[in-house]
Amino acid sequence: MSSVRVELGSRSYDIVIGGGLLRRPQSFAAVASPRASALVVSNTTVAPLYAQALHDSLLPHFARVLRCVLPDGEQYKDWQTLNQVFDTLLEQHCDRRSVLFALGGGVIGDTTGFAAACYMRGVDFVQVPTTLLAQVDSSVGGKTGINHPAGKNMIGAFHQPRLVVADTDTLRSLPRRELQAGLAEVIKHGAIADSGFFEWLEGHVEALLELDPQAVEHAVRRCCEIKAAVVARDETESGTRALLNFGHTFGHAIEAAMGWGSWLHGEAVAAGMVVAAELSVALGSLGREPQQRLLDLLRRAGLPVEVPALPVSRYLELMRVDKKAEAGAVRYVLLEGLGAARLGPASDEQAARALLAHGAQAPQALAGA
Amino acid sequence: MSSVRVELGSRSYDIVIGGGLLRRPQSFAAVASPRASALVVSNTTVAPLYAQALHDSLLPHFARVLRCVLPDGEQYKDWQTLNQVFDTLLEQHCDRRSVLFALGGGVIGDTTGFAAACYMRGVDFVQVPTTLLAQVDSSVGGKTGINHPAGKNMIGAFHQPRLVVADTDTLRSLPRRELQAGLAEVIKHGAIADSGFFEWLEGHVEALLELDPQAVEHAVRRCCEIKAAVVARDETESGTRALLNFGHTFGHAIEAAMGWGSWLHGEAVAAGMVVAAELSVALGSLGREPQQRLLDLLRRAGLPVEVPALPVSRYLELMRVDKKAEAGAVRYVLLEGLGAARLGPASDEQAARALLAHGAQAPQALAGA
Numbered sequence: 001m002s003s004v005r006v007e008l009g010s011r012s013y014d015i016v017i018g019g020g021l022l023r024r025p026q027s028f029a030a031v032a033s034p035r036a037s038a039l040v041v042s043n044t045t046v047a048p049l050y051a052q053a054l055h056d057s058l059l060p061h062f063a064r065v066l067r068c069v070l071p072d073g074e075q076y077k078d079w080q081t082l083n084q085v086f087d088t089l090l091e092q093h094c095d096r097r098s099v100l101f102a103l104g105g106g107v108i109g110d111t112t113g114f115a116a117a118c119y120m121r122g123v124d125f126v127q128v129p130t131t132l133l134a135q136v137d138s139s140v141g142g143k144t145g146i147n148h149p150a151g152k153n154m155i156g157a158f159h160q161p162r163l164v165v166a167d168t169d170t171l172r173s174l175p176r177r178e179l180q181a182g183l184a185e186v187i188k189h190g191a192i193a194d195s196g197f198f199e200w201l202e203g204h205v206e207a208l209l210e211l212d213p214q215a216v217e218h219a220v221r222r223c224c225e226i227k228a229a230v231v232a233r234d235e236t237e238s239g240t241r242a243l244l245n246f247g248h249t250f251g252h253a254i255e256a257a258m259g260w261g262s263w264l265h266g267e268a269v270a271a272g273m274v275v276a277a278e279l280s281v282a283l284g285s286l287g288r289e290p291q292q293r294l295l296d297l298l299r300r301a302g303l304p305v306e307v308p309a310l311p312v313s314r315y316l317e318l319m320r321v322d323k324k325a326e327a328g329a330v331r332y333v334l335l336e337g338l339g340a341a342r343l344g345p346a347s348d349e350q351a352a353r354a355l356l357a358h359g360a361q362a363p364q365a366l367a368g369a
Numbered sequence: 370m371s372s373v374r375v376e377l378g379s380r381s382y383d384i385v386i387g388g389g390l391l392r393r394p395q396s397f398a399a400v401a402s403p404r405a406s407a408l409v410v411s412n413t414t415v416a417p418l419y420a421q422a423l424h425d426s427l428l429p430h431f432a433r434v435l436r437c438v439l440p441d442g443e444q445y446k447d448w449q450t451l452n453q454v455f456d457t458l459l460e461q462h463c464d465r466r467s468v469l470f471a472l473g474g475g476v477i478g479d480t481t482g483f484a485a486a487c488y489m490r491g492v493d494f495v496q497v498p499t500t501l502l503a504q505v506d507s508s509v510g511g512k513t514g515i516n517h518p519a520g521k522n523m524i525g526a527f528h529q530p531r532l533v534v535a536d537t538d539t540l541r542s543l544p545r546r547e548l549q550a551g552l553a554e555v556i557k558h559g560a561i562a563d564s565g566f567f568e569w570l571e572g573h574v575e576a577l578l579e580l581d582p583q584a585v586e587h588a589v590r591r592c593c594e595i596k597a598a599v600v601a602r603d604e605t606e607s608g609t610r611a612l613l614n615f616g617h618t619f620g621h622a623i624e625a626a627m628g629w630g631s632w633l634h635g636e637a638v639a640a641g642m643v644v645a646a647e648l649s650v651a652l653g654s655l656g657r658e659p660q661q662r663l664l665d666l667l668r669r670a671g672l673p674v675e676v677p678a679l680p681v682s683r684y685l686e687l688m689r690v691d692k693k694a695e696a697g698a699v700r701y702v703l704l705e706g707l708g709a710a711r712l713g714p715a716s717d718e719q720a721a722r723a724l725l726a727h728g729a730q731a732p733q734a735l736a737g738a
Contacts, residue, residue: 079448090519095695118487120692121514121525122605145490150459156490157526236491323489326464 002221006140006228008160008235015140015164015224019213022050022128022167025057031126031162032061036097040065041085041112043072046104046130049173054103054128062099066092070108074261077107077147079155085115099124099162105131105178106138106265110153113144117159127161130170132182132216133266136189136223139164141231141241152252154323158236166224168216176209176302181266183208183301184247188273189223191294192246193230195339197222202293205300243341245324246333247273250307253318257310270303280334283344290338371590375509375597377529377604384509384533384593386586391419391497391536394426400495400531401430405466409434410454410481412441415473415499418542423472423497431468435461439477443630446476446516448524454484468493468531474500474547475507475634479522482513486528496530499539501551501585502635505558505592508533510600510610520691521621527605535593537585545578545671550635552577552670553616557642558592560663561615562599564708566591571662574669612710614693615702616642619676622687626679639672649703652713659707 001018014030021027038058042051047069058065068088070081089098102112102125109127116125127139145156171179183205190198200218201208207215227244234241251272255263277294280286298305319330329346336342370387383399390396407427411420416438427434437457439450458467471481471494478496485494496508514525540548552574559567569587570577576584596613603610620641624632646663649655667674688699698715705711 079452083448086517086524087519090517090523093689093694096692097695118514118524118526120523121512121527143490145487148455148459150456154459154489155455155487157487158490320462323465326466 002217004221004224004228006160007232011160013161013163015166015228017135017166017168017217017220017224019169019217020167021165022170023053023057025060027165027167028057028061028126028163031099031124033097033099034061035063036099037092037094038062038065038099038101039068039085039089039092039094040101040103041068041070041108041115042103043070043108045072046108050103050130050170054101058101066094070111072107074107074147074255074265077111079146082111082115082146085112086119089115089119094119096120096123099126101126101128102139102161103128103130105129105134109134109139110144110156111146113142113159113161114146114156117144117157122159124162125159127164129164129166131174132171132179132220133185134182135166135168135171135220136182137185137227137244139166140224140227142235151322152255160235164224166220168213168220171211171216178264178266179209179211180302181264181270184266184270184273184298184303186219186223187294187297187301188244188246188269189226191273191335191338192243192333192341193226193339194222195337197226198293198297198338202297205297209301242324242331242343243333246335246341247271247276249319249322249324249330249332250275250315252322253315254307256318257314258308263304263308267304270298270301271305271307273298274305275307276332277335279332279344280336283334285342286335286337290335293338294335371586373590373593373597375529376601380529382530382532384535384597386504386535386537386589386593388538388582388586389536390534391539392422392426394429396534396536397426397430397495397532400468400493402466402468403430404432405468406461406463407431407434407468407470408437408454408458408461408463409470409472410437410439410477410484411472412439412477414441415477419472419499419539423470427470435463439480441476443476443516443624443634446480448515451480451484451515454481455488458484458488463488463492465489465492468495470495470497471508471530472497472499474498474503478503478508479513479525480515482511482528482530483515483525486513486526491528493531494528496533498533498535500543501540501548501589502554503551504535504537504540504589505551506554506596506613508535509593509596511604521624523692529604533593535589537582537589540580540585547633547635548578548580549671550633550639553635553639553642553667553672555588555592556663556666556670557613557615557638558595560642560704560707561612561702561710562595562708563591564706566595567662567666567707571666574666578670611693611700611712612702615704615710616640616645618688618691618693618699618701619644619684621691622684623676625687626683627677632673632677636673639667639670640674640676643667643674644676645701646704648701648713649705652703654711655704655706659704662707663704 004015102109129135129139142160145153148154247269251268254268332344373384471478498508511529514522517523616638620637623637701713
């Protein structure tokens with residue numbers, strides 16, 4: 001078992017990582033509140049697998065343990081689904097001391113966290129991520145929210161969890177495609193922040209795909225350490241936290257263009273990283289050799305390295321409404337070798353168009369290389 | 370012109386109070402952002418009166434000034450209406466630097482503030498209150514949110530404005546009933562925090578009803594000073610801020626029982642204060658003479674001092690889901706003479722029932738006195 005601390009003053013919290021944590025009441029002792037209600041929020045896929053185990057682990061710590069099961073999928077990350085959580089909380093007369101537990105992947109974590117941020121102007125919540133993507137990325141850092149038809153995560157809040165319990169055993173029930181998608185964010189952490197970890201991934205990507213317990217725990221811990229350090233320095237993304245968005249500017253546009261849920265988030269980020277790396281090469285901050293290593297690693301992880309063939313104007317339109325855009329100007333995250341990243345210059349629409357026309361063709365050429 | 374500072378560290382802000390402020394660009398210079406968008410959010414009643422004037426005052430300070438006009442009324446303080454603000458922001462490609470301006474009463478302020486809290490995980494907003502209730506109470510302190518069918522303000526956030534501009538000239542267009550409702554919160558501030566101000570109100574309630582400019586500015590400033598001091602000590606209502614809820618526990622129940630919008634918030638708070646004062650007498654913390662003075666002042670302000678005749682069980686049910694309840698136990702705010710208040714003991718359901726049966730009858734007896 002490993003533990004990583006996210007240092008945020010009075011809102012600091014621990015991420016605990018290991019096999020079997022979900023089934024141990026001790027894992028949740030830090031948030032025990034014997035007179036309060038616990039509400040487990042999960043989805044129709046995950047709840048049948050783990051909700052009862054979590055329920056049993058929480059029971060010693062709370063007055064009662066309630067359950068709210070949502071439909072599964074990115075397309076349900078909307079107000080209607082969020083309202084199901086509020087309805088449950090209000091029907092059950094849950095008060096301000098209630099604690100919500102997000103049991104599932106990124107969609108459940110984001111939705112549950114946002115429900116906790118808004119219910120009675122804010123109650124506590126705990127992340128219990130059951131996907132690799134959620135364990136290495138979305139469960140840490142307090143970004144919560146839902147989608148709007150016009151853009152991903154447009155409605156949300158910064159609301160830090162009280163605790164993150166990442167039970168690596170739950171990854172055994174994860175479809176291979178989702179495991180691969182999670183590896184995109186793992187590779188991203190190495191690429192932007194730690195060349196040693198990137199090298200380690202080059203030596204262990206097959207072990208991760210086979211869910212070797214030690215390899216998985218190491219990868220999850222290292223990603224959480226990297227993310228925790230970034231979040232501690234810049235909680236609300238006024239600066240360096242934006243580097244975590246490497247591959248996401250274009251990735252979000254792919255997700256939106258293809259329809260939410262058609263491409264998995266990690267798949268879109270993988271293709272987005274390929275474009276961003278190509279831009280980094282074009283702008284002279286990345287060499288061809290590290291670019292090729294990134295591409296090779298993504299391919300070995302079974303991830304897409306080509307972007308869907310859509311008009312550049314469509315991508316530009318989608319990126320213009322991205323949260324990271326300012327007055328329509330998009331700022332890409334660029335690599336400076338493997339293990340270091342920087343925020344590129346704000347590119348106006350014309351520059352973005354030229355870069356994109358270049359970048360969007362490149363992956364196809366590379367993929368054929 | 371008066372100015373009151375709300376001290377909240379990096380989130381401190383000014384409340385400026387006076388006649389004609391809306392028509393002066395200088396009033397908004399503190400939030401100028403020449404490359405950003407301003408969005409004026411108002412309703413169908415207030416927009417025709419003041420939106421153009423505010424638009425003209427903002428134009429020198431922003432790249433563009435947009436408008437979003439919502440339906441008028443507490444019954445529209447819901448997700449559908451909130452989403453109209455998000456739709457406008459997204460259709461117009463408003464980025465993270467955008468500033469929202471809440472032009473209207475408490476419903477507009479709460480809805481707009483919550484939209485600002487959630488849009489792209491938080492943008493700035495400014496309160497431009499046009500009702501007495503909003504100027505003396507709801508525009509200050511950062512409580513934002515919308516209603517849920519099961520309870521008032523159940524979904525929301527603490528999100529402080531960057532500036533509050535209270536133009537007392539706008540009160541001239543306020544229906545008399547709403548002016549009276551606003552006086553309920555004015556009287557509340559005197560009753561819980563300042564016996565001198567309470568006495569001043571006893572001497573000036575008619576001047577306030579006639580909108581005497583000096584009297585109005587004094588009352589708004591004193592209320593804002595009292596509220597600012599309370600909020601600075603306890604922003605998220607973990608302690609003393611709860612004293613501002615004097616009259617609100619029962620008041621919210623009246624509003625819910627009668628249907629949102631049937632009783633004005635201030636009217637319900639007035640009747641709620643009568644009940645809370647009666648409870649204060651019953652529990653020995655308030656004498657009959659100050660109780661009578663409170664009742665007289667409310668009556669002179671044209672406010673209801675009788676609660677609607679409904680079964681005690683209905684009120685209890687409604688109070689049980691109030692945000693201020695914990696595990697179904699309600700804590701009333703009690704007066705300790707005029708100008709001082711304290712949080713009463715947590716009363717379990719049985720005690721609350723007994724108190725209420727007592728309190729709910731008392732006002733009718735008093736009203737007939």
